[in-house]
Amino acid sequence: MALRDSWIEKRLSGEWQVAGGEQSGTTPSTHGNGTQASNGRNMSQMHFARQGAITEEMHYVAKREKLEPELVRSEVARGRMIIPANVHHGNLEPMAIGIASKCKINANIGNSATSSNIDEELKKLHHAVHYGADTVMDLSTGGNIPEIRKAIIDASPVPVGTVPVYEAISRVRRPEDLTFSLMLEVIEEQAEQGVDYMTIHAGVMREHVPFVRKRITGIVSRGGSLMAHWMEHHKKQNFLYENFDEICKVFKKHDVSFSLGDGLRPGCIADASDEAQFAELKVLGELTKKAWEHDVQVMIEGPGHIPMDKIKEQVDLEMEWCHEAPFYTLGPLVIDIAPGYDHITSAIGAAMIGWYGASMLCYVTPKEHLGLPNPDDVKQGVIAYKIAAHAADLARHRPGARDRDDALSYARFLFDWNKQFELSLDPETARAMHDENLPDDFYKEAKFCSMCGPKFCSMSITQMAEAESGQDQAERKQKFAELLVKVQGAGG
């Protein structure tokens, strides 16, 4: 039985007790496992939170984040935090995205028409989760899309997001053949399968499309470009905007969270922070309020390519116009001239936007702009983004965030090489780099590495200087031991 099955079953069966006393005993009772339909009842975390209830998912999140459960509840109720947790994703280990919790990262996986298969995608999922992705998005656009997605959801302990328009497009001959009823059908199927959040490009309006003509790189969101093409072809308004309530009805039944897509995000530095992007952002704010009327959870997608001096403005405007719904950004990349290294160009922007207040950072791999990432690209992207998110947590002074850094720094100064590797984001790589020149076990306690050699290690010389003035390393050793218990005792 999966972690959440009994929680959800209880909630569906009417045993659920809302904090404050009101019993939800009128809910139709179900038999069997918790993945049954909710028969129209609102199952969203936001709905429970607004009724004053602290769900098991909220308790779980509170423990992970070292926050008070009531704070989690109130943030979810306010819309400033989301817990993407589809009732059909039983083996999910609930996590939260929001300014009150640690900065999160997402890894995109999924195939395209030219490459990949299920095994390769499951390998990517494994790499992503192993190196620390907090959510994954399955962006498959080729092959048997529902089958790949089912395999990913079944195997994933982290929330799974999708962009349903990809599957919808795969079912029509030309993009202009898309209809809302087909989209809704796909959305419902994916919701029933257990997708935790979905990117919906409901904010790209027909009147925004002319703004794009001034740009160098036009529209760089696949969903955004598909909607623009559809609107230009039919001379009609965005059907996702016009039928937004219908989508909310599906979402609240299964507790799918919105990731309101930034279909007009800038695709290069020249296009950053332009009329098109900001016009859409305002509509996303309007849609946020609509979703919240249904108690449906929302986060807002953000760019993309933004120079450093314009990053803060992105967060400030998102918070103002989108009512502080969690901001979920792709990078942003801070330059355009480094294809092959865009995990780095974007980690710079991601760290900064996380510091300024974004709640989740969508990774970019070294392959961005060049091809579909393979499992090693996924690893490189995830690690670059663990760095960015952790840098953001340190800069925001999150309680306890620095403990692991401090422990590693003690290990470094005290020449405990094995602990230094263990405390690293990627122990195997750290160890391999050290061992490239000095492989022998002897060097795991040596007071130097090959960078400076035995005569020039500054930390070793500092210890000599301290010895000259009568200081030993007992105090540092004591503090190191205490930190290790705190960091590794708590599961690292």
Next chain:
Amino acid sequence: MALRDSWIEKRLSGEWQVAGGEQSGTTPSTHGNGTQASNGRNMSQMHFARQGAITEEMHYVAKREKLEPELVRSEVARGRMIIPANVHHGNLEPMAIGIASKCKINANIGNSATSSNIDEELKKLHHAVHYGADTVMDLSTGGNIPEIRKAIIDASPVPVGTVPVYEAISRVRRPEDLTFSLMLEVIEEQAEQGVDYMTIHAGVMREHVPFVRKRITGIVSRGGSLMAHWMEHHKKQNFLYENFDEICKVFKKHDVSFSLGDGLRPGCIADASDEAQFAELKVLGELTKKAWEHDVQVMIEGPGHIPMDKIKEQVDLEMEWCHEAPFYTLGPLVIDIAPGYDHITSAIGAAMIGWYGASMLCYVTPKEHLGLPNPDDVKQGVIAYKIAAHAADLARHRPGARDRDDALSYARFLFDWNKQFELSLDPETARAMHDENLPDDFYKEAKFCSMCGPKFCSMSITQMAEAESGQDQAERKQKFAELLVKVQGAGG
């Protein structure tokens, strides 16, 4: 004959005409090549600048930076820009470090006692310069140090910096055997050999050492720790501080620039921006004024490990206390837990500090904290720092800085894959990543890559959407062609 030989010969021979009319005809004339001694005359760029003279080096820099020569002169005179250009480094292609010019990067090369040889170091030099390092530092601490350095200076078109205390230490049995006269001897020899700038740890004072005991990682500058050890052993003040004028006299004769070392820079996030670091920074400001009294050029070294929220303060204080002398920082790293990826953790901090006003960024390679970098590590470090410095130039809105980004973005939108690779910081890597899935020549004009496949490329769909409304790509093609002339015509 090397680029600068005739310039320097002219200046030594008395042919030099100071702008404004005053002829410097009293200078003793020399015969032969320009690498002869200056017989005690002040040969520093700052000295000429302050006399109102625009040297050939300043003209050269003005052309490279697209600045007015008079602006370069006045910035050098003011001390806000330096042109590290030892009169004995004839084949140097002069460059500038300062807030008015583009953000620069330095690559550290050099061996240690445990590894490396001359060929390997020349390979590192080649990689560093090929991928765009603006200066290199030879930090060799083992083997035949003067021989390695000579080979590097002879081969290097970019300024070469050193840390002379390393060679001095290699000549004594124990660090405490160091004397000022030995240091001065080494400094003079290196100056005569053509070293363009030297790190001198004259700001670490005896009274600062106790501050370090509270730190997790003590002193992480090799020079800083050696001076601290020497002071603690002898119970005496820093001999570099006490004999600073003697060093200035050597420097002005050969035009060596100071890189005033931050011997007490923090070595971990916990130690960032502490009493020790700031106490030393204030002394560096005092020494800057002393050096300027000799018309000797100065830049100030900076940290190290600093969380994002404290980076701006570093620049603000440096500018205030060190009178706007160019700031030359190592990273900073914004977290401590990613050994093996510290080129990324530090590129984040480097980009930000460059935006805030640092003039040169000393790279960090993936091997930092783990071992001596090999040539591929040098490449990875240089590219990460080209990204950081370029991001800083974009964020500071340097005129023309974005042209190459815009050209590459047009290439991207117009599916000119070959131009996209050409305009990249590392064309071979970009091409190889693209070709991993789609190697055929046919795909070099394809309207997709393997990331999205033929049906899902947002840029291709945008072009379809624009075609629906009657827009073709003629205007973008025209602008792309114009930018290409500007970017590639000017040497890329």
